[in-house]
Amino acid sequence: MRITCPHCGPRGNDEFTVLGAADPVRPGPDAPLAGWVAYVHERENLRGSHRELWHHQAGCRAWLVVERDTWTHAVIAVRAAREAEQAP
Amino acid sequence: MADLAMRTPLAGHLKAGRHGRAEGTPGLHVTERGHLATAAIALRAGQQAALAAALRDGFGLDLPQRPGCAGSGAVELVWNGPGQWLALDSAREGIGRFGFARELAARLGAAASVTDLTGARAVLRLTGPAVRDTLAKLLPVDLHESVFPAGAATLTLASHIGVTLWRPDEAAWDIACYRSFGESLAHAVVEAAAEFGCEVTAG
Amino acid sequence: MNAPQRPAAGPASLSRPEAPTQRWRLKQGGLIDRGQALSFRFDGRRMTGHPGDTLASALLANGVHLVGRSFKYHRPRGILSAGPEEPNALVELRGGARREPNTRATQVELFEGLEARSQNRWPSLRFDLAAVNGLAAPLLAAGFYYKTFMWPAAFWEKLYEPFIRRAAGLGRAPGSADPDQYERSHLHCDVLVVGGGAAGLMAALAAGRAGARVVLLEEDCALGGRLLSESESVDDRPAAEWLNGMAAELASLPGVRVMLRTSAFGLLDGGVVAALERVSDHLPLPPPHLPRQRYWKIFARRVVLAAGAIERPVVFGGNDRPGVMLAGAVRSYLNRYAVLPGRRAVVFCGGDEGWRSVADLAASGARIEAVVDARPEVPQAQAQLAARLGVRLVAGGRVLGTQGRSRVASVRFADAQGREEDVGADLLAVSGGWNPSLHLSCHLGGRPRWDERIHAFVPGDLPPGMGVAGAAGGQFTTHAALAEGAREGVAAARDCGFPTNGPDIPRAEDAPRELVPLFHVPHGRGKAFVDYQHDVTDKDVALAHREGFRSVEHLKRYTTLGMATDQGKTANVTGLAVMANITGLGIPGTGTTTARPPWTPVSIGAIAGPHRGKRFRPARRTPLHDWEAAHGASFVEVGLWYRAQWYARPGEAGWRDSVDREALAVRAGAGVCDVSTLGKIEVTGPDAAALLDLAYANSISNLAVGRVRYGLMLREDGFVMDDGTVARLAPDRFFVTTTTVNAGKVMQHLEFCHQVLRPHLDVSLLSVTDAWAQVSIAGPNARKILEAALDPGTDLSNAALPHMACTEVSIGGVPTRLYRLSFSGELAYELGVPADYGEATMGLLMERGAPFGLTPYGTEALGVLRIEKGHPAGGELNGQTTARDLGLGKMVSQRKDCIGRRLAERPALIDPMRPVLVGLKPADGSAPIRAGSHLYAPGAETHTANGLGYVTSACFSPTLGHPIALAVLADGAARVGQRIRVLDPVRNGDVEAEVCSPVFVDPEGGRPRG
């Protein structure tokens, strides 16, 4: 698999580690426990286009939001997580 | 006050002399850049322009915005991730090197955080006709002139070791890793160059 | 070097006299060098061949047709093919540590001194006792083993299985470590061409001339593909001449790289092509400084698949007898290797293809006994050829069987009317059509498409970036291969930004090919093999059908069709055809199995490359490593690090002596320990404290500059992740440490917290682990030693540098950091020296510390000291413990958001009966307690449900003079002072212990503050 890091260019997936789905949003500290349980554990686990968090661990060390097809393994889009989040 | 001898990261790990194929001119020359003053520069929020200006004014350096390197006199900058650079100074010596980070910090002020990394990296200088073929055995990045010209830099894995590779000029290729990995990287480089013949000179 | 050099056909007297053994060698032609003889051995018998030979061609030149035994029935087997599809001619190549089992003789280039042995036979190839299996064949039909061997149950492992295992398997693995070297390498290009036949060459030429970066891979040792084996001309020149011209031009193009002996074996996600280069396999030994093989990862923007096609055998009785050979292979042996595979031949085909062999055999002086063409109407050209050669033509015929002991002696066929007849023959050339080598087009999930025109599968939807040319796409004329190659080369170059019109297409044969489907001759004489190597017959396919294993995947798995080392290159499609015939579904309706990497088997060692033995993983060494080695340290692997474990001294009987001495030295005087491997992270920026407040369970923002705090990190699920220290060097600068093994994980986690959870924070993270040689100086004399070593003027008094404070000092002018913190429970400091000066500092400390008894200590003593103090480490931080479990519950701040706080509140994690950290000491004062033991109430039944906890760490405490341990124990606090049973059945341990506080030494904690 090749992920095109927005900073470093296309790299093999051995340079990255994957955390998992990018969509779950961390609840506020006082949100009900059920929300926290869901955030940490429950996954949509899509077949098809899936947004994920990848870390360019052996490169620029950016956390990336990678949109990838879990069925074809095609990489659809890659953005730096920090920029993705900071965008207004 | 005690007088402490310094030891470069690869001292004892890089044997000077000819390795691998003994006939003909060596394909690869290796030396350690073991005496660099080294510092990390971390950009502070919103200070991009200020940092670039301070480096230009203070050192005559063009801050690489993407993977790349820049040099001016004895000072070099190598991109080391978004908002992070390695700064190297080859002019200072011995404990004088610890002044480099201090000077940087003073000149960059609020534009960046500076951390002294002197001695934290093992750095090899590679030259010779077989540099590309040697490096191809170690790392997956395209090193073709059209893609990786002088002034280019990259962060990647070489033989399972995280490295920074940059081309300060046409002839030279510098590769750095964490100091602790130095022996393994040096071994991998010399081994990969064996078929071309490899000449190691003391740095 | 790229193209075959047809050896100049000089007068015979000039070349060395032909070795008398090569009686089947043609006097002329071929791409072999008759001027040089190579001697080799097969099953001990000495023979000769020539450069340019494969082992198979050299064996045939010496009249050797019987080369192996089949998997199940141990049938005699010969050479079927001349390429990678070979199912039969598998040998053990070389010997000793270099033995290579199951090596295809058809792909082994002959070299001087080559040694090969037949395999899977006993006592000898000619007389193999296990051939009696053939008699029991009806019993041993597909899947027989699922139906028997069930009684008595215990006999399976003892009797049946060992017998089956010994009988199965082919060659023998080498008995010792592989002595050769292997390499990995990477290639980047615009256009990658797989296959150097007519199509691939044109593709490479077109793209190369356009200026693209081109790589061409050819599995064979020469360019040309089928052209090497056919008596064809290209551009009105003999094909070999044209090939030489092509090779020369490709070599002259700067952007083109041609790699011979290199197979593309897999197409992987992201378009990566994995390839294997056999650098030295054609030589007796790898030359100095060269590997045996090199594994390439190739990153190409476009791939042109020009891998050619593979001929299919036909399923008929006795089709496995040595002497039965693919018609195209016959031409390879005749034209390329100058070997006559038989003197009296029968040709069996379903189309024009086989007739080329008729012509070439005749031209080489063989007698054609008959041509059995399945077509009722044979085209005029072929009929005329038969007439001209005086060959008997059996139109609409079928071969029914073969006879002969270990080689074909006669062939039985039936004509269109069903009249049967035997003819004497020693060669039966068979052609059932060709299957495109489309494997690489399927590795990413592409499904092939059935093409009625050629009765074969062709590539279906192609993976992104791939084009197909020539026989690989089902275009079987040389002209089509050349034209499609050029077309695909042009298209690929254009896609990469190199527009071009492409080269002119050379003239070449373009005769239309006619073919009737010819897969199976039912009801023949003797066993009719579908998969030769796995001994799968047409009857097995029928049986699978009868038992309901009708889908192709069930057929494959039930009969093992296509699962041998050749992966069914010659078997899969015929197998489908036989099944499709029974079900009546037709081949497209039957479907096909999945082609997966590798295209041909790849040695495990090639992929491992140089990462083996001691170099399996890179090593990390601290700046003090050599100093430690010089001072007698034994090293232990901790993650990738080597750490000094203890320093043995003369007279010490074992490691325990050393460790006890070191630990006592710390408690009595002082010790120095290398802690450089601890993860060290510099956190800078105005929001550094805010980030650390999120990441650590306890508050960091209220830490004063110049102070250090113990920090506890949780995972988001509420369990403990890591611990360490946090030093505040400036309002916007922290220095944090992690455990050695978790350093990478913590760094990544902090980056996650920043970049993903708190992207707006202005903070930077930098690993500074390798910047510092860090040592712990611990013991009552620590301060005195430092005062003696540090540059004058440093105030180390409690007032200036209290416990849990830090400051900048210098040694020999080197800026150095000093943190007053203690893991050992003694007065202790950690000294961080820039790595370049670590070794010198160590020398200085030892010199200045000598009067105070400064003793280097290793990780074992470090472990003893921390267990004596009850500090959690590896055994306690096992990912299953919470802060509460470790007695650190109060550290989790309730006043702020931090990672892990909420889920740590889940009911099961605050259950008061959860095991918590306690200390243990042996009830009898001496019995050792071992980590991993389980805890039970004395007298309780020792089943799982009564388990109360387990021992997390244990050691002998030299300070106390008896064993101690840390454990987690249900209701632990309430049990202090009580007895507990410590069970360690895997080491026969069963002792009683007393539960105590986990802090064994200095429970008031006064010493570090002293």
Add this chain to the structure above:
Amino acid sequence: MHYSIFSLLRNALSGNRLWTPAWRDPEPKAFYDTLIVGGGGHGLATAYYLAKEHGITDVAVLEKGYIGSGNVGRNTTIIRSNYLLPANTHFYEKSLQLWEGLEQDINYNAMISQRGVINLFHSDGQRDAFARRGNAMRLAGVDAELLDADGVRALVPGMNMNDARFPVQGGLLQRRGGTVRHDAVAWGYARAADRRGVDILQHTEVTGIRVEAGRVTGVETTRGFIGARRVGLAAAGNSGRVAAMAGLRLPIETHVLQAFVSEAIKPVIDTVVTFGAGHFYVSQSDKGGLVFGGDIDGYNSYAQRGSLPVVEEVMECAVALFPAFSRLRYLRQWGGVMDMCMDGSPIIDRTPVDGLFLNCGWCYGGFKATPASGWCFAHTIATGAPHALNADFRLDRFATGAVLDEKGAGAQANLH
């Protein structure tokens, strides 16, 4: 037809013409008492035990591909019960016991081979963790032995133990562990279930789950709607997708695990060996191929194939541990997609939907679980309540915190 040496002989004498299909290929009925979704090992075993243990035979197994097309047909065949946590130890031990009598029970030789499973350790910390696990096993009545380096050397020849980057210090051995011929498990259960009246419906993909008033009433399939009183989900790597049809979101991610097989060679290793200093394990099949694998690829995937980094790591480990394997060749690589659970342990439970039952979360270790999983799931479906053996495999354990995290890896699916 009953399988035995006699039926083999009788067939041998009559040209193997008497054999009949191993299972029928029936048309789906409009309604079944119980539907099992997924014709893998677990689904088929569940159907078998529903019929055998609970007399429930109005059952159909719905399989979208062919029987065994999922992980039961692509796993590395290892069985063992060397687990640490009591819930797992007892459950997997039940499974091992069922394996031990399986062939006679279902009249199918699945080549259960108790050749021993050894997990190597390379450090003191690993040794302590294995000791803890071995002790847990022994205290649960399961066999376990902690071997030192010499013990390991005697058991498995040909390993590089000393001159290694990570020398082998010892291993945890379970002699009753071993291998089972994977496809035979699917076929054997299918045949045995069929013989008890279960309908096995291949090429029948479930595309929807019908729920009315909080109760399941049947499933939509590619062959039409099939009604049912109870539905059990055993879709392994597709669990998340199938459960979503009933509105459930699971603590599961689907990941790919690769496996490899070498060319067949004469016997070289008699034990299942797991490396402790990298991701690699190996055994030798009866056919002679080395069957080996490593870690999951680490990213969500429904494609039954993996990528190169794992291939490389596995081969490196293979050679590091067995230097003579360097010259052997691998002939095929493939992948399977598995239901990686957030704590690495399975779920066999009811669901919030009446009549809908869930069996999932088997990660890369569910093959060995097949008999006990089927047995417990059948019990749970038949009685409406979990058996003691699967009582801890609850769906709500992530909310309560009673997680079953063998390795302490935390709530990240790809770390288990």
